[in-house]
Amino acid sequence: MAEPTIQFRRLAEQVADQLRRRILSGELADGSILPKEDELLREFPVSKPSLREAMRILEAEGLLRVRRGKLGGAVVRRPTAANVAYTIGLVLGSQEVGLSDVGRALLRVEPACAALCAERTDRERAVVPTLRALHDEAVAVVEDLALVTAASRRYHEALVANCGNQTMIILAGALEMLWSAHETSWSSRVADGSIVPLAERLAVLEDHRQVIDAIAAGDGRRAHDLSAAHLVDAQHYPGSAGVVDPTMVRAWQPDH
Structure with missing residues (x-):
């Protein structure tokens, strides 16, 4: 049962790695909004849980601020x-x-x-x-x-x-x-x-x-x-x- 969990985290970390590089390089500008979940899933062939775990990783690192509600979305925050x-x-x-x-x-x-x-x-x-x-x-x-x-x-x-x-x-x-x-x-x-x-x-x-x-x-x-x-x-x-x-x-x- 351990292997699926390891695979789940590995995929999430791979997605987080790619998005992190874009944030640090400035490709994703400070204050910009990440694409919606459906768009990200088309770009990254992973499950919704894996994508959401990647978002949580970046949020914990302070690189994203997730807003909930009608005006929700993941806001990019470059490190300072x-x-x-x-x-x-x-x-x-x-x-x-x-x-x-x-x-x-x-x-x-x-x-x-x-x-x-x-x-x-x-x-x-x-x-x-x-x-x-x-x-x-x-x-x-x-x-x-x-x-x-x-x-x-x-x-x-x-x-x-x-x-x-x-x-x-x-x-x-x-x-x-x-x-x-x-x-x-x-x-x-x-x-x-x-x-x-x-x-x-x-x-x-x-x-x-x-x-x-x-x-x-x-x-x-x-x-x-x-x-x-x-x-x-x-x-x-x-x-x-x-x-x-x-x-x-x-x-x-x-x-x-």
């Missing part, structure tokens, strides 16, 4: 750093890993991203304007704790996103998203903004400015060291003592 962040968050959360552990990892990888930004030959065009614009945005809203926290997190995310190394962008970016989701959620719930004094917020933004200047000068070592020193001071906000909660990534990402 947010997917990675959520998956990492699930693993860390299941092991009750503290958010401070994520912070210690960021202490290693974010300064490396700052150095990579400084090493880019096109940094004056592709990196520095973005970082300066985000810095100016944060300075403009520094008196509002929630707004300046959100703007500050965008600076940190951009530091990673513009480092030029795709592997670091995905891996470090996932860690940044985990941290951003928690810190932004915390700041939006704080009724008394004085818990982080204005002088402390300005000092944080001055750290950002110095890192940006080092990147603009092409000084990778200084950008690395300034970024590391800043993170040691900046990661001690009151909400950083909790356990990683991946649901915060899902709640925070749509409006981000």
Whole structure:
């Protein structure tokens, strides 16, 4: 009796493999709707249970979002750093890993991203304007704790996103998203903004400015060291003592 089950899963995985390749290559565009079940069955000579199992495989991987009802269908979702962040968050959360552990990892990888930004030959065009614009945005809203926290997190995310190394962008970016989701959620719930004094917020933004200047000068070592020193001071906000909660990534990402 075992052989039919093995065959059933093998066929389902073959269909999932083919559809996965199309999604990752962009042949099936992000946000597009997969053909109806009857059309897929004409293309793939498998049974309905095998096809539906293939859909469940891709849905579990986050590559499809199945909508039910009259407007139903399987919506293509290309993988993003947010997917990675959520998956990492699930693993860390299941092991009750503290958010401070994520912070210690960021202490290693974010300064490396700052150095990579400084090493880019096109940094004056592709990196520095973005970082300066985000810095100016944060300075403009520094008196509002929630707004300046959100703007500050965008600076940190951009530091990673513009480092030029795709592997670091995905891996470090996932860690940044985990941290951003928690810190932004915390700041939006704080009724008394004085818990982080204005002088402390300005000092944080001055750290950002110095890192940006080092990147603009092409000084990778200084950008690395300034970024590391800043993170040691900046990661001690009151909400950083909790356990990683991946649901915060899902709640925070749509409006981000």
